[in-house]
Amino acid sequence: MGRRLGLLKRWALALRSEVIAVFFAARDPAAPLLPRLLALFIAAYALSPIDLIPDFIPVLGLLDELILLPLGLWLVLRWMPAAVMQRARARAAALLEKPRSWLAAAAIVLLWLLLLAALLAWLGLWPWR
Structure with a gap:
């Protein structure tokens, strides 16, 4: 196997x-x-x-x-x-x-998540108030 x-x-x-x-x-x-x-x-x-x-x-x-x-x-x-x-x-x-940088990849993912959270907050769809 x-x-x-x-x-x-x-x-x-x-x-x-x-x-x-x-x-x-x-x-x-x-x-x-x-x-x-x-x-x-x-x-x-x-x-x-x-x-x-x-x-x-x-x-x-x-x-x-x-x-x-x-x-x-x-x-x-x-x-x-x-x-x-x-x-x-x-x-x-x-x-x-x-070489691949896992730190850079994590930073990019974090940036995208922050942008998504900002968009949800701006649209008034943020689940936690």
Whole structure:
């Protein structure tokens, strides 16, 4: 079971890296138009919280992540020129190597919560008076 979990983690990290690389490839001016548009759609869909098929629908809700997303990535990787993908993968690897600051992430979340509280107070919807 532990070996399978490790394999799934490596696959998820590789998929994440490829999605970021596809995003960078979509922004490369040397990429042809059709693969660029497909790459942009796939990257936006993969990074978006909105799904084509909602996840709460049993079995069908996971089909987009298990079938549609890998199929779209495969098409992009097949149609995109190798030089463009090589540059995009290098940019994705450089981005993923940067350190992450949990303190900065917490500060941003706190800022959004304060803005939400201010909006609720301004609208008169604040629950505690």
